[in-house]
Amino acid sequence: STIQAVHTTPIQGQKPGTSGVRKKVTEVLQPHYIENFTQSCFNTVKEREVLEGSTIVVSGDGRYYNKTAIQTILKVAAGNRVGRVWVGQNGILSTPAVSVIIREREGGIALGGLILTASHNPGGPNADFGIKYNIGNGGPAPEDWTNRIYEHTISISEYSIADIPDVDISSLGRTEFQVDGRPFVVEVIDSTEDYVAKMQSIFNFDDLRALVSRPDFKIHYDCLSGVSGPYARHIFHRILGVPLEQIKNSEPLEDFGGGHPDPNLVYAHDLVHAMGIGAEVQHGDYPDFGAANDGDADRNMILGKQFFVTPSDSVAVLAANSAAIPYFAGGLKGVARSMPTSTAIDFVGQKLGIQVYEVPTGWKFFGNLMDAGRLSICGEESFGTGSDHIREKDGVWAVLAWLSVIAYKNKNSDHLVGVEEIVRSHWQEYGRNYYMRYDYENVDSNAANQLMETLKNKFSEFQGQADSYEYTDPVDHSVTKNQGLRFITPEWRVIYRLSGTGSSGATVRVYYEKYEKVNLDLSTDQALGSIIDWSLKFSDINAILSVTGPTVIT
Numbered sequence: 001s002t003i004q005a006v007h008t009t010p011i012q013g014q015k016p017g018t019s020g021v022r023k024k025v026t027e028v029l030q031p032h033y034i035e036n037f038t039q040s041c042f043n044t045v046k047e048r049e050v051l052e053g054s055t056i057v058v059s060g061d062g063r064y065y066n067k068t069a070i071q072t073i074l075k076v077a078a079g080n081r082v083g084r085v086w087v088g089q090n091g092i093l094s095t096p097a098v099s100v101i102i103r104e105r106e107g108g109i110a111l112g113g114l115i116l117t118a119s120h121n122p123g124g125p126n127a128d129f130g131i132k133y134n135i136g137n138g139g140p141a142p143e144d145w146t147n148r149i150y151e152h153t154i155s156i157s158e159y160s161i162a163d164i165p166d167v168d169i170s171s172l173g174r175t176e177f178q179v180d181g182r183p184f185v186v187e188v189i190d191s192t193e194d195y196v197a198k199m200q201s202i203f204n205f206d207d208l209r210a211l212v213s214r215p216d217f218k219i220h221y222d223c224l225s226g227v228s229g230p231y232a233r234h235i236f237h238r239i240l241g242v243p244l245e246q247i248k249n250s251e252p253l254e255d256f257g258g259g260h261p262d263p264n265l266v267y268a269h270d271l272v273h274a275m276g277i278g279a280e281v282q283h284g285d286y287p288d289f290g291a292a293n294d295g296d297a298d299r300n301m302i303l304g305k306q307f308f309v310t311p312s313d314s315v316a317v318l319a320a321n322s323a324a325i326p327y328f329a330g331g332l333k334g335v336a337r338s339m340p341t342s343t344a345i346d347f348v349g350q351k352l353g354i355q356v357y358e359v360p361t362g363w364k365f366f367g368n369l370m371d372a373g374r375l376s377i378c379g380e381e382s383f384g385t386g387s388d389h390i391r392e393k394d395g396v397w398a399v400l401a402w403l404s405v406i407a408y409k410n411k412n413s414d415h416l417v418g419v420e421e422i423v424r425s426h427w428q429e430y431g432r433n434y435y436m437r438y439d440y441e442n443v444d445s446n447a448a449n450q451l452m453e454t455l456k457n458k459f460s461e462f463q464g465q466a467d468s469y470e471y472t473d474p475v476d477h478s479v480t481k482n483q484g485l486r487f488i489t490p491e492w493r494v495i496y497r498l499s500g501t502g503s504s505g506a507t508v509r510v511y512y513e514k515y516e517k518v519n520l521d522l523s524t525d526q527a528l529g530s531i532i533d534w535s536l537k538f539s540d541i542n543a544i545l546s547v548t549g550p551t552v553i554t
């Protein structure tokens, strides 16, 4: 095969957001879309590293258009003289699995990877597609990379492509091409093998097996037809012996069965119902442990019998009980959360006497701290939890971590210590951070910007600390501005932020948090109601956005 240089023109809107570029499939179908973005990533790589002859990973969450995009990316990779590409079978690799493979397969030889996912956004011909670049540490490209990728997308005039045929990615194996006299290799690899081995090195699987086989402990796992299915089946069914019928929707579907593959109380409704949350019948025969992951399996939701664990509490509980996980045997180096995430984990860090970091929203901001050996466990309020075992948040890891904590708490117990008991005793010890997030999805971009301007103009009339959050990375000292408007008093925080993951229009997120040391049994509405009322008045959000209320509350 030969390499051709193809003339192209910039395509607007290829600026990576919180986690890559996300667009409607209909927009991605325009000519050169994938080629332009891939070439822009490669141009950025070439400015810093040697792409020629390298190994990269390309795969995704199995959503619609992934397979087509993979074939295009393979040709552009060959055209840019990449030496070898690892592709998960059928193009399937979860986001955490890509991170493991980049970091560890063949000793961590891979230069980076392209992940095809729009995460928790819906999929299908009329829904969303996404693409992002991960660097050699296995994590999302940091801001200085993504800014550079964007600059290339707006100045690109040419891409290189090889005229190799489509590669069969449905069966494992190696295909070698001669491209302009040099070898180009595609290796189709097992989608779960590397990831599962990694999990086995982190957790005590004997303890986990003993827990899930207890007759009084039933788990219910919902993969939401996303990419976590094959991983959940491999680990929970094949290795741990959980019956398959307790692992729901474990076949990845291109359109996620028409749903939002988003593990929260709204979109994971079947699981929420099965766990008896909001049910009339108390103490019914509900499962003891419920879990769900998002489309690309980096998010998680943890539920107990008729009990919801907020993601902010979840990461705090895991940090407080890290002794349950062999990987953390040496103790925690530090903990971290994204800025809007509740401060529950801060109390744990203080008690442990370790550093607590606050970073902007998005997993890419944790990477430097982990690489510098300063951070062990971190999380986001948006159902993201993880550790320095990789450089992405990790949905299946979070489920295994929780089960490890439950197994640990039950070591010397005469009754089943479940999720709710664990969380309630955590609150007893540390206090409780009541938390709620309002999302105003798909609103007019101008109106959203106007809301933020209006709020900034009200900083001076707020009786407390009001500012626009700005972050200086403690490792490389890079500065990231405009990461959310904060209104903080000693008792509570309200934060307004524009989402960076939408595929059209704008989404406004409002985060409410109140800390209580003593009143641990209020409903979230009781605890936060007056703050929400204040916020609605102060911001005039409904009028400015022309809405009657949020579209999603989590």
Ligand code: VG1
Residues within 6 Å of the ligand: 018, 019, 118, 119, 120, 121, 294, 298, 299, 338, 361, 362, 363, 380, 381, 382, 384, 498, 499, 500, 501, 502, 509
């Ligand atoms: C959202 C979440 C953020 C998360 C990001 C990617 O971003 O708020 O915490 O890191 O999604 O998660 P935003 O900019 O829309 O608020 V995923 O699972 O979609 O990769």
Ligand code: CO
Residues within 6 Å of the ligand: 119, 120, 294, 295, 296, 297, 298, 299
């Ligand atoms: Co995700």
